[in-house]
Amino acid sequence: MRIGVHGLIAGSFLDRLLTRYREQYPAIALEMAEGSARDGIMHLRDRKLDVAFLVGTFELPDCHSRRIWTEPLVVALPSNHRLARRTGVEWADLAAETFLVRHGGTGPQVHDHIILRLAGGWPPPAIHRFAVERGTLLSMVAQGFGITLLGAASQLSPTVGVLLVPIIDEPDPVVFSAVWWPNNRGAALRNLLTLASKMRRTGTTIGSAFAK
Missing domain, CATH: 3.40.190.10 (Periplasmic binding protein-like II)
Structure with missing residues (x-):
């Protein structure tokens, strides 16, 4: 199969x-x-x-x-990020951040979801796309290139230098x-x-x- x-x-x-x-x-x-x-x-x-x-x-x-x-939605942050030690964040906390998404995998859905949640804000959200695999994208988060969104099951496979924080006002x-x-x-x-x-x-x- x-x-x-x-x-x-x-x-x-x-x-x-x-x-x-x-x-x-x-x-x-x-x-x-x-x-x-x-x-x-x-x-x-x-x-x-x-x-x-x-x-x-x-x-x-x-x-x-x-x-x-x-799965609940979480945001992946560099471990030294200003929001990384919180127990939860809101979308308004993320509006000024740089988001990293993949061209493949779940990247297109992540991109559209960011646009949906932050629509109407100014300036519009900064979203950078990369032709990389999931592991490389998370390494880029750890290095401070930006943040990304994941399903909560990613907590089962932690990445050094990355902390996953729930988005508490995410409705779905x-x-x-x-x-x-x-x-x-x-x-x-x-x-x-x-x-x-x-x-x-x-x-x-x-x-x-x-x-x-």
Whole structure:
């Protein structure tokens, strides 16, 4: 089964889901492809993926989707940042900051979310895009290039020099959805989606602690 992801954090909901699935269905080989939501949907349409786990909710005329889990939103700050020792920050605290986002992965969604939350402010938010992987982006945060946004599961994989602080006035958690081609009625995919729903209901993984 070919699976599209934004990335995989050890101990997260998705990581635990795939681990559990491989334990229960060892005969199914899993192939992983990392990319943005746009990449994932394009590859689904080209039949290069069986399912993609993506940030956001999707209403696509040619694909099925299902909300799988959620995580609170946090801001990644350099450890010496003026806000880094707070227990929480508000969007107004971040308005004058420089945001770093990736071209790939969740970068497009992060960019749009920053624009949405800080719309109407002056000057407009400073957002710099980079063609780097998640680890490099967080290293840039540690070095003081700027700040970025993450799902709370990133707390499971800390980066030296970076502190993650909740955004206390963020009204919505980060939603992660499964998207798949509707003609795929195979048992392998059906079992994966069933297992994901069961794990979210029962709260049996570390990642599910962020799904409330």
